[in-house]
Amino acid sequence: MQEYRKIPITKDEIIPVAHRMRKDGVILSMIHGYLDEENIPHISYEYQIDTVIESYTVVGESTVPSISEFYSEAAAWPERELNELFGFEFEGLDTSKRLFLPDTMLSGQGHIIVTPMDELIDNRYKKED
């Protein structure tokens, strides 16, 4: 049966963990992120080891190093997604082009997951007017 194991790490441990996992041939399942009720960022790196998902989680950092040098596009796409939808920064990640959102949206725009729904609706109607 599937198991989910949460392992807290610091920002400085992200690269050594990614390096070790890549060397051991471990699959990076996904990179997730969210803001909790106190607006504290949580970024978790889910590595798939047989039936277990080892979730290495960094709390309280909205700027972290990119692990795309180890996991190529498998890391770059989730990082770009988090960058666009949450505004989290990944040092070393190429964000010159948008992945999800239109090219016309400049950096800093379009963080829809963290923008309150009322504000999104207001912006939408303002645009239409």
Place this chain on the structure above:
Amino acid sequence: MSYIVPIGPYHPSLEEPVHARLITEGELIKDAEIFIGYNHRGIEKIAMERNYIQTTTLVERVCGICSHSHAMTFTMTCEAIAGVTPSKRSQYINVIISELERLHSHALWVGVALHNIGHDSLFMKSWDDREKIMDMLELLTGNRVNYGIAIFGGVRRDITKDQMEQVEKALDEYEEDLKVLTDFVLNDKTVALRTQGVGVLTTEDALTLGAIGPHARASNVAVDVRKDAPYLAYDEFEFNIATYHTCDVFARVVVRLLECFESIKIIRQAFKNMPKGPINMGNKIPTIQKGEYMMRHEAPRGQLSYFVAANGTDKPARVSIHVPTFKNAPTVPTMLKGNSVADAGLIIASIDPCFSCMDR
């Protein structure tokens, strides 16, 4: 001299919008880029505004093909946070619906692939056969899409003995049709010419780029969540992981056809060994306390994962949906390189993309 050839967002060979930019020299593709987001509906954002019951209905609408996979994986994740284990009978019913969904999804994709190479007779045969599976799903769930079967703590609807007999009979007929289709596809000269050696993704590239599902298995990577990390009652079923070694579009067709036979095998075993007992928890709605969990499911296109962060209220703090196409789409530029522009549509379609799933 290089030219940029845009494909999409709206293109006859694509069922859903995506934009690919091909850098070409003559007919040859030298490099490619892919851009997504044309179907972004903000489903993850909306999920944070609704309660868990409403979100189950919402996530079922992420995709029209693998709708059950979404609702089931979401409920499995929430059940894991709540510490609830659904009854064995409900797990078997979820397995049956999941495998029927895989059958119709693969039949749909094989049809689309054949249409893309211009073999419309086989396209129509594949879709005609698929109707039998849609009828089975309608019989068991009452719907052709968005079955609404997965609920917290089990399933919404039981399967009667009479329904089992009808589906078993229909499966026998479908299996015969599938054998005919497989024989045609494997021996047809047009199919071979258009698919063999086209859109190659080597085993090494598949592993590096993180390909999953039938797409990875067609590159000879034996990954399958049902075997690697069993969930529901999958560890009680005997089936094989279909892989193929040629790593091209032909391999992707072969793997999906072989998987259909394995799915039929699983459904027959489920009917034979169906446990007795309740199908859900009745009126007892589980409380979802504070916590995080991630569950994986082998959807028709590959591993579908749901990450749910619960904050102790009736609304999730975060529902993160990661679909197979999100993992397989980055492999497309690698597959396109060195092929001709005429094959680009087929190569993009060969990952069995679901851009609605991916964009959410």
